Amino acid sequence: MGVRKAKAEETAAALKEAARRQFVERGYLNTKITDITAAAGRATGSFYDHFASKEDLLQALLADLHGHAHDRLAGEDHPPHDLTDRDQLREHLAVAWHLMRDNRPIMIALFEQAMAAGPGAGELWRRLTEDTWVLREHLEHLRETGHPLPGDPELVAAAMGGLLSMLAYALFTGGPKSGRSDDEVIDTLTRLLLHGLAGPGSPPA
């Protein structure tokens, strides 16, 4: 790779890093192109030498994320887990939770983008079902092995995903300063989703 190209890569990286910071500070929608270039210490026009639009930059951030996720998950098996097992359910929730925490800028951006797309686009439902296909498959497996579910796997999976993403967004964006620990949240959700409000000791209806 030549020096010129290396410098270009450096600028692109600086813009992406600046964008990440701005998205967390101002949110995706409120972040202007000039906010990003200013934060990166570059001129406004330089932005378009690397990205066609803010949307394009977001896709680049997303591609980076997928790359890293692939690195970390490479080689890992993903056999049918039993979501009625406390430890396995907790592990699923923990992985999702930490993934969102570690990538707050992207999560915030995707969330706001989906909202800005407006209704009619059906973006939220699409993403909710897409992002929870792992859960759905596990639930379908449970059903096939004779375990009764609260409802249709797609709906239950979407409900779980909605709960997770909504709570994560709310808590990560200026939630209680008192600071709930990740473990408290994950433990609470594990108990809620495993045995509900009635708790483990409750008798059948």
Place this chain on the structure above:
Amino acid sequence: MGVRKAKAEETAAALKEAARRQFVERGYLNTKITDITAAAGRATGSFYDHFASKEDLLQALLADLHGHAHDRLAGEDHPPHDLTDRDQLREHLAVAWHLMRDNRPIMIALFEQAMAAGPGAGELWRRLTEDTWVLREHLEHLRETGHPLPGDPELVAAAMGGLLSMLAYALFTGGPKSGRSDDEVIDTLTRLLLHGLAGPGSPPA
């Protein structure tokens, strides 16, 4: 009330009604002032004779909603309910669900507005806790009477609220055309929140 004032009220009402339609069609953020006035068959400038801004109009819609809600709920008692009772839990979920369905334009607008406020504002967490204070109180009552909860009442209530609002938004805005019935959703959520994924018959850990 004079004729002049009556005409003004009529125009204000037409603008509000047009706004409701536009919010559902295009979303709150994508709806321009001119979209509202055009849909209402009025001139652009007339808008500002009745509302200071789009935000102001939304507050007016919200005030109408609160007025109606007050009418319907007037005189109703709201004693401490037992959320571990299937029928009472279902009733709570059903009321919330239908309230959101009957006021889709406002729900959509508030949702998008909260997102556009950006992080840092902490709007979503604030609304989530505010809108679920009824649930929180019931959960606190449960805890006081010795029933073990999955976690801190505020957190559990927020989780339930997030689940409900997220799923409602997703399903109401271009969700599956196949059309899930309200009852299917409410029944599923009732089962999920009452006994979790493990189901009612599961033994204590």
Place this chain on the structure above:
DNA sequence: GTCTATATACAGATAGAC
């Protein structure tokens, strides 16, 4: 009170010098 016409503001995007 309602209209038409216009001013203001600003973000996105481009052109051309270096």
Place this chain on the structure above:
DNA sequence: GTCTATCTGTATATAGAC
């Protein structure tokens, strides 16, 4: 490749006639 300067489109809001 990066910069400065500028153009274009668009939404909000106002001014003034009727």
